[in-house]
Amino acid sequence: MPDRFRITLGQLNPTVGDLPGNAAKARDAWEKAKTAGADMLALPEMFITGYQTQDLVLKPAFTQDAMSEIETLARDCADGPAIGIGGPFAEGSKLYNAYWILEGGKVTARVLKHDLPHKQLFDELRLFDQGPVSGPYRIGPLRIGSPICEDAWWPDVAETLAETGAEILMVPNGSPYHRNKLDLRMGHMVARVVESDLPLVYLNSVGGQDDQLYDGASFVLNPGPDGGAVKVMQLSPFDEVIEHVDFERTPDGWRAVPGRMDHQPGEWEQDYRAMTEGLRDYMRKSGFKKVVLGMSGGIDSALVATIASDAIGPENVRCVMLPSEYTSQASLDDAADAANRLGARLDTVHIEGARDAVGDALAHLMADTKPDTTEENIQSRLRGVMLMAISNKFGELLLTTGNKSEVAVGYATIYGDMAGGYNPIKDLYKTRVFQTCRWRNENHRDWMMGPAGEVVPPQIITKPPSAELRPDQKDEDSLPPYEVLDAILEGLVEKDLALKDLVAQGFDPETVKRVETLLYGSEWKRYQAAPGPRISTKAFWLDRRYPLVNRWRDQL
Numbered sequence: 001m002p003d004r005f006r007i008t009l010g011q012l013n014p015t016v017g018d019l020p021g022n023a024a025k026a027r028d029a030w031e032k033a034k035t036a037g038a039d040m041l042a043l044p045e046m047f048i049t050g051y052q053t054q055d056l057v058l059k060p061a062f063t064q065d066a067m068s069e070i071e072t073l074a075r076d077c078a079d080g081p082a083i084g085i086g087g088p089f090a091e092g093s094k095l096y097n098a099y100w101i102l103e104g105g106k107v108t109a110r111v112l113k114h115d116l117p118h119k120q121l122f123d124e125l126r127l128f129d130q131g132p133v134s135g136p137y138r139i140g141p142l143r144i145g146s147p148i149c150e151d152a153w154w155p156d157v158a159e160t161l162a163e164t165g166a167e168i169l170m171v172p173n174g175s176p177y178h179r180n181k182l183d184l185r186m187g188h189m190v191a192r193v194v195e196s197d198l199p200l201v202y203l204n205s206v207g208g209q210d211d212q213l214y215d216g217a218s219f220v221l222n223p224g225p226d227g228g229a230v231k232v233m234q235l236s237p238f239d240e241v242i243e244h245v246d247f248e249r250t251p252d253g254w255r256a257v258p259g260r261m262d263h264q265p266g267e268w269e270q271d272y273r274a275m276t277e278g279l280r281d282y283m284r285k286s287g288f289k290k291v292v293l294g295m296s297g298g299i300d301s302a303l304v305a306t307i308a309s310d311a312i313g314p315e316n317v318r319c320v321m322l323p324s325e326y327t328s329q330a331s332l333d334d335a336a337d338a339a340n341r342l343g344a345r346l347d348t349v350h351i352e353g354a355r356d357a358v359g360d361a362l363a364h365l366m367a368d369t370k371p372d373t374t375e376e377n378i379q380s381r382l383r384g385v386m387l388m389a390i391s392n393k394f395g396e397l398l399l400t401t402g403n404k405s406e407v408a409v410g411y412a413t414i415y416g417d418m419a420g421g422y423n424p425i426k427d428l429y430k431t432r433v434f435q436t437c438r439w440r441n442e443n444h445r446d447w448m449m450g451p452a453g454e455v456v457p458p459q460i461i462t463k464p465p466s467a468e469l470r471p472d473q474k475d476e477d478s479l480p481p482y483e484v485l486d487a488i489l490e491g492l493v494e495k496d497l498a499l500k501d502l503v504a505q506g507f508d509p510e511t512v513k514r515v516e517t518l519l520y521g522s523e524w525k526r527y528q529a530a531p532g533p534r535i536s537t538k539a540f541w542l543d544r545r546y547p548l549v550n551r552w553r554d555q556l
């Protein structure tokens with residue numbers, strides 16, 4: 001019996017629906033595994049289809065294509081390491097989220113996911129049938145147990161695998177990023193190692209899919225001498241990595257040989273990277289090369305332009321200043337300064353003429369009315385019209401720039417500044433927007449395609465935010481100060497607190513009530529808003545799904 005076993009880990013980025021492309025990635029990784037003398041190539045959960053497929057997996061033709069692709073992969077990769085690859089398995093009327101084991105030209109085992117996640121952004125109970133707990137499979141000298149992602153967040157599957165002879169646990173994942181997720185995963189995986197006394201490989205995919213970011217950060221744990229667990233390998237977050245982990249038979253059982261230990265960045269960097277990769281992958285996977293955005297001289301558009309420059313290079317970012325007579329000289333200067341610091345193109349398109357034309361066309365209907373947000377919104381909408389024209393003509397994806405605080409209270413004009421295809425800061429509260437700009441000004445990394453240094457002009461970070469839709473307008477005329485607003489939203493959205501809990505924390509009852517009114521009253525706007533990268537546990541869309549019509553209000 002050989003006393004060594006090498007697993008090649010494919011921390012890779014599949015694309016949902018690109019079955020031949022994902023299979024090609026698998027083949028390429030398998031060639032590398034073979035060259036490295038590996039016994040097994042492990043790929044993440046649902047790798048053949050990409051993850052999450054949502055209802056696409058319910059289409060029988062798609063599932064059949066995916067299964068055929070896996071069977072072809074098995075035949076093509078007959079002579080070399082075994083492969084573990086995630087994919088759907090349809091049998092009769094049942095559909096499973098499965099982990100397929102391929103060896104010697106054949107499918108030798110299928111592990112079926114047992115614990116189907118159905119909270120937060122997941123809906124797997126709606127898509128898949130619950131598999132029975134599968135036993136371990138054998139590759140060469142080793143019996144391997146593979147709880148599939150959520151299966152490893154609970155004790156039952158790993159416990160059964162240990163009892164039925166598994167010698168290591170190899171967990172394939174499609175585990176999406178949110179802030180500090182690595183600590184949460186580590187907690188669950190350490191528990192499995194402690195309970196089972198088996199080493200555990202945690203293999204996650206990377207890359208963006210719609211609003212989700214799969215952040216990799218795969219790792220390997222050995223049982224510790226004192227009944228705990230010891231981390232012996234850690235791969236970096238967000239990068240595609242192919243790495244080999246060796247297992248050796250010891251008197252205590254199989255143990256992983258310590259290997260690569262990549263640095264895990266702090267939360268500001270991880271969030272920034274998630275927003276950048278989210279945009280980059282959304283564009284790459286949907287075929288865009290360039291973006292356009294309205295550059296107002298304010299902090300939100302400056303940050304979005306910075307994220308876009310880091311994602312696709314400043315030469316692919318077009319900033320457009322669309323002034324009216326309410327636009328201050330300071331805004332004009334700040335917009336130019338921000339674009340120049342990034343090295344991005346800045347164009348100017350005036351909206352006064354178009355606004356006057358719209359005003360004239362409507363004059364006979366509006367004659368006896370007083371000016372209000374109607375006129376303000378026309379300006380915002382005309383900017384949307386101009387920007388979408390540029391998007392149409394030059395094929396540039398229009399980015400929207402509303403931060404999470406604004407998105408939460410509906411502080412944006414529908415079909416105006418909400419017009420656009422992707423919003424990189426949708427899940428970032430305004431108070432975090434400020435801190436993120438400071439962080440980016442002080443830090444630069446290899447994966448950023450924009451320049452190093454103070455790319456967000458300091459005066460943009462310090463001046464009071466304004467929509468500049470009427471003279472001397474400030475956000476704080478209509479909204480509570482952002483520190484207060486964000487703290488209340490943190491309570492209402494992220495923690496589902498009652499209004500009385502927030503009042504007990506010292507917030508003014510009227511302000512709390514007003515924020516609740518704005519939050520529930522703008523659900524319909526969010527329904528029509530552009531997607532953006534999920535970095536919290538309560539991102540708008542899948543984590544928090546509220547009715548558009550809702551007459552319930554919390555009583556104080």
Ligand SMILES: Nc1ncnc2c1ncn2[C@@H]1O[C@H](COP(=O)(O)OP(=O)(O)OC[C@H]2O[C@@H]([n+]3cccc(C(=O)O)c3)[C@H](O)[C@@H]2O)[C@@H](O)[C@H]1O
Nearest residue numbers: 373377380406410411412413414416417466467469478524
């Ligand atoms: N429940 C519902 N379901 C479907 N549609 C609904 C609706 N309630 C209103 N509507 C429709 O929506 C309209 C009102 O919404 P909308 O036209 O957006 O207008 P509205 O929300 O009244 O005004 C936009 C707000 O966003 C602020 N703003 C604008 C631009 C930029 C920024 C910024 O700082 O970034 C802020 C602006 O100062 C103002 O407070 C109604 O006239 C009605 O047609």
Ligand SMILES: Nc1ncnc2c1ncn2[C@@H]1O[C@H](COP(=O)(O)OP(=O)(O)OP(=O)(O)O)[C@@H](O)[C@H]1O
Nearest residue numbers: 294295296298299300301321322323401417466467
């Ligand atoms: N004068 C302008 N020129 C170009 N775009 C504009 C202009 N005014 C507003 N926009 C667009 O509309 C978005 C919302 O703008 P607004 O200034 O009203 O609010 P904001 O949320 O404070 O954003 P920012 O901090 O970017 O100014 C901006 O981010 C920008 O994309």
Ligand SMILES: NC(=O)CC[C@H](N)C(=O)O
Nearest residue numbers: 117149150153174175176
């Ligand atoms: N794909 C899954 O089963 C993911 C669920 C798991 N709890 C996670 O977020 O990592």
